[in-house]
Amino acid sequence: MEPVTQAAPSTRTTVRRLPERGNYDRARIDAVLDEGLVCHVGFVTGDGTPAVVPTTYARIDDHLVVHGSPASRMLRSLKDGVDVCVVVTLLDGMVLARSTFHHSMNYRSVVVYGRATEITDPADKRAALDRLVEHLVPGRTEHARGPNDKELKSTLVLRLPLDEASAKVRTGPPVDDAEDMELPVWAGVLPVGVAVGQAVSDGASGTDTPVPEHVAGWRRGPVVVAE
Amino acid sequence: MEPVTQAAPSTRTTVRRLPERGNYDRARIDAVLDEGLVCHVGFVTGDGTPAVVPTTYARIDDHLVVHGSPASRMLRSLKDGVDVCVVVTLLDGMVLARSTFHHSMNYRSVVVYGRATEITDPADKRAALDRLVEHLVPGRTEHARGPNDKELKSTLVLRLPLDEASAKVRTGPPVDDAEDMELPVWAGVLPVGVAVGQAVSDGASGTDTPVPEHVAGWRRGPVVVAE
Numbered sequence: 001m002e003p004v005t006q007a008a009p010s011t012r013t014t015v016r017r018l019p020e021r022g023n024y025d026r027a028r029i030d031a032v033l034d035e036g037l038v039c040h041v042g043f044v045t046g047d048g049t050p051a052v053v054p055t056t057y058a059r060i061d062d063h064l065v066v067h068g069s070p071a072s073r074m075l076r077s078l079k080d081g082v083d084v085c086v087v088v089t090l091l092d093g094m095v096l097a098r099s100t101f102h103h104s105m106n107y108r109s110v111v112v113y114g115r116a117t118e119i120t121d122p123a124d125k126r127a128a129l130d131r132l133v134e135h136l137v138p139g140r141t142e143h144a145r146g147p148n149d150k151e152l153k154s155t156l157v158l159r160l161p162l163d164e165a166s167a168k169v170r171t172g173p174p175v176d177d178a179e180d181m182e183l184p185v186w187a188g189v190l191p192v193g194v195a196v197g198q199a200v201s202d203g204a205s206g207t208d209t210p211v212p213e214h215v216a217g218w219r220r221g222p223v224v225v226a227e
Numbered sequence: 228m229e230p231v232t233q234a235a236p237s238t239r240t241t242v243r244r245l246p247e248r249g250n251y252d253r254a255r256i257d258a259v260l261d262e263g264l265v266c267h268v269g270f271v272t273g274d275g276t277p278a279v280v281p282t283t284y285a286r287i288d289d290h291l292v293v294h295g296s297p298a299s300r301m302l303r304s305l306k307d308g309v310d311v312c313v314v315v316t317l318l319d320g321m322v323l324a325r326s327t328f329h330h331s332m333n334y335r336s337v338v339v340y341g342r343a344t345e346i347t348d349p350a351d352k353r354a355a356l357d358r359l360v361e362h363l364v365p366g367r368t369e370h371a372r373g374p375n376d377k378e379l380k381s382t383l384v385l386r387l388p389l390d391e392a393s394a395k396v397r398t399g400p401p402v403d404d405a406e407d408m409e410l411p412v413w414a415g416v417l418p419v420g421v422a423v424g425q426a427v428s429d430g431a432s433g434t435d436t437p438v439p440e441h442v443a444g445w446r447r448g449p450v451v452v453a454e
Contacts, residue, residue: 012276017299037419038316038332040267042279049239052269052279054316054336072244087267089281093424096442100360100371101378105265109281133327143412144327151328173429185370186436190445191424192264197320201415202400209413215323218417 012113013166023167032110032167033059035221036088043077043084058135063159064112065128070156078116078158086112086160094190097174098183106189112165116158128157139214194220239340240393250394259337259394260286262448263315264363270304270311285362290386291339292355297383305343305385313339313387321417324401325410331397333416339392343385355384366441421447
């Protein structure tokens with residue numbers, strides 16, 4: 001459990017459940033955002049019901065950026081300025097206690113509330129699209145062909161300020177009740193993370209391009225090897 | 228891209244963006260739900276703004292179950308019968324195309340819409356709590372102490388029917404434009420999955436309990452080893 005190092009930037013940003021796990025420090029928030037691969041975007045649809053859409057994202061300084069087709073309902077809603085809630089969740093471990101009641105997960109998550117705006121300036125838009133690829137696969141934009149004007153026009157890019165963001169973190173071993181400590185039950189943490197397999201070429205190139213280092217060396221988060 | 232094998236069970240369940248990726252087959256939906264570790268629960272708060280909360284879950288037949296403290300705002304909202312949107316997202320691969328525009332992810336996701344109800348019957352509640360642990364760590368409930376009456380009373384368990392569920396899936400290599408095929412750029416898929424580390428005992432047991440097989444042998448999803 002992490003100390004609260006800073007005040008929450010807004011009421012809705014305040015971590016309610018288990019507030020001792022809450023954290024409003026930007027460096028910690030940025031670290032979670034920069035490690036995640038996917039965010040879940042929550043918004044309220046026109047008929048008042050909730051929607052949640054998983055999508056890729058990237059952080060650029062004090063904003064998150066998301067992108068996609070202008071036909072996306074999610075992007076169209078966000079572009080119209082509706083309230084949005086974006087969550088990035090990283091799983092770090094299964095926490096196995098002596099009682100089922102105290103089972104838990106070690107995790108780091110970030111919640112961002114706010115309203116998104118469109119990035120219309122072509123240079124900013126191009127930079128954001130590059131960053132979206134670099135966030136997922138660092139080094140990739142040096143190799144792949146960048147967006148042409150037609151692709152740029154057919155992509156909607158939005159940004160969301162990080163003014164209202166909070167992190168929630170659980171780390172460490174299980175916390176069992178005193179009367180359970182002598183039970184003959186193994187208790188501890190099973191670390192989990194992002195596993196990476198062998199890159200699979202699509203086999204469609206004219207020449208047999210070797211797997212480049214930015215692909216072969218790709219890792220995400222604390223290295224966890226499956227033995 | 229997957230064929231649509233069945234009609235969508237409701238309008239809001241219909242996959243809108245890239246409908247060729249949509250699927251309403253329960254076996255496929257169940258497979259995604261049974262593999263995931265965390266879901267993201269979206270709902271509309273009392274002041275009309277969206278909230279998204281990551282949490283563990285399990286599937287029991289035709290329902291998802293979630294649980295937690297009765298003090299949880301999310302659970303209290305859901306218990307009151309608000310509309311909810313639950314998403315489970317599994318990442319399978321980074322899709323690296325010759326153009327940045329055609330970069331993508333291979334994934335399997337499920338969205339469930341509906342309204343949750345509380346499980347109040349003590350036997351059903353106990354079974355749901357067992358299932359929540361078994362979903363995360365199969366075999367665990369044989370070892371760990373099950374919930375006592377006090378723990379049962381201090382846990383809220385809700386279930387959400389799977390009547391309005393849909394899956395969305397992307398598989399396979401990148402799809403590049405014809406004019407990019409001769410670019411000297413490696414293109415293909417980098418498989419990703421759930422990595423498992425060495426179990427770490429909390430070292431607090433009276434005896435040195437060995438790591439049991441349900442912990443040492445824990446795996447999730449298609450096995451991806453980090454070389």
